[in-house]
Amino acid sequence: MRQVRRAVPDARPLRSDDAATGGSNAPPARQQEEKMDTLSRKVARVVVPQMVVEGAGVKLKRSIATGTLDYLDPFLLFDHFGSSNPDDYLAGFPMHPHRGIETVTYMLAGDVQHRDSIGNSGSIGAGDVQWMTSGRGILHEEMPRPRDGQMAGFQLWVNLPSSLKMTKPRYQEVPSHLIPEISREDGTRIRVIAGTLDRTHGAVTDIAADPTYLDVSVPPERNLTLPCPRGHTAFAYVFEGEGQFGPTADGPEKTLSHPRLLVFADGDTVEVCTGTSPVRFLLVSGNPLHEPIARYGPFVMNTREEIEQALRDLREGTFVRPD
Numbered sequence: 001m002r003q004v005r006r007a008v009p010d011a012r013p014l015r016s017d018d019a020a021t022g023g024s025n026a027p028p029a030r031q032q033e034e035k036m037d038t039l040s041r042k043v044a045r046v047v048v049p050q051m052v053v054e055g056a057g058v059k060l061k062r063s064i065a066t067g068t069l070d071y072l073d074p075f076l077l078f079d080h081f082g083s084s085n086p087d088d089y090l091a092g093f094p095m096h097p098h099r100g101i102e103t104v105t106y107m108l109a110g111d112v113q114h115r116d117s118i119g120n121s122g123s124i125g126a127g128d129v130q131w132m133t134s135g136r137g138i139l140h141e142e143m144p145r146p147r148d149g150q151m152a153g154f155q156l157w158v159n160l161p162s163s164l165k166m167t168k169p170r171y172q173e174v175p176s177h178l179i180p181e182i183s184r185e186d187g188t189r190i191r192v193i194a195g196t197l198d199r200t201h202g203a204v205t206d207i208a209a210d211p212t213y214l215d216v217s218v219p220p221e222r223n224l225t226l227p228c229p230r231g232h233t234a235f236a237y238v239f240e241g242e243g244q245f246g247p248t249a250d251g252p253e254k255t256l257s258h259p260r261l262l263v264f265a266d267g268d269t270v271e272v273c274t275g276t277s278p279v280r281f282l283l284v285s286g287n288p289l290h291e292p293i294a295r296y297g298p299f300v301m302n303t304r305e306e307i308e309q310a311l312r313d314l315r316e317g318t319f320v321r322p323d
């Protein structure tokens with residue numbers, strides 16, 4: 001692993017010794033307390049994505065919902081798909097059900113054409129996001145198609161609390177041009193898909209897990225500190241370039257190259273710095289539900305009985321219910 005140097009002073013608040021050299025006025029006690037309370041999240045775990053074949057024969061890289069990482073409450077699955085060979089994905093995901101979860105599709109290139117049992121159809125293109133709340137039940141088809149020879153994107157599954165597992169299905173489809181992008185002076189760009197950053201509100205709102213979903217591009221030789229709510233589960237998925245994640249003040253620094261999923265320990269911020277390469281990653285966080293999980297393929301409920309009910313509903317044709 002190549003060592004990466006911090007080239008720019010980071011943006012953390014002054015330490016008390018810095019403040020002491022800055023003049024005779026000591027910082028107010030309250031301010032000191034706040035500084036001491038801010039914790040930079042350490043990297044608790046590094047996950048190497050596994051190649052899996054899903055749907056009717058789509059090759060993809062899976063980092064959550066594997067033998068190594070079953071789930072990361074409230075996140076149930078994370079897939080990175082994309083290939084320059086259409087044979088790897090054209091078979092797609094023919095009609096299949098979901099219950100009890102939300103599926104989040106974020107595209108980098110190409111399209112996913114979709115249609116469902118409640119009359120929606122359309123296409124999710126590069127930079128677009130579809131946040132689908134399956135609630136009590138939806139049947140849908142997702143078919144990846146190349147554009148200019150390219151097709152790539154991500155699918156995340158977010159759990160629903162028991163109180164919302166049987167809610168009415170809902171979609172939030174946001175085209176790329178409506179996703180806010182923050183451009184900082186140092187060249188860092190952050191697309192705010194969900195959550196709030198620098199008073200910029202994400203495109204997707206009113207999700208039970210109170211998630212943050214950011215697409216972050218950092219140029220070479222930069223330091224970046226992003227807020228990440230204490231108590232929320234958080235992970236980064238590095239999909240281009242390489243960078244160092246976590247506090248640099250303690251422990252050995254690690255440079256991580258794509259593709260890797262990093263699980264963070266608790267804290268208030270996530271730090272990243274780059275060396276000679278840029279890095280691009282998703283930063284995703286959400287409030288854990290702490291509820292029992294019973295999962296069977298595309299159904300994720302709280303009990304085995306609820307899974308059996310889902311299968312019964314599917315058999316008896318009562319899975320998709322009108323209002």
Ligand code: CO
Nearest residue numbers: 098103140142
């Ligand atoms: Co699906």
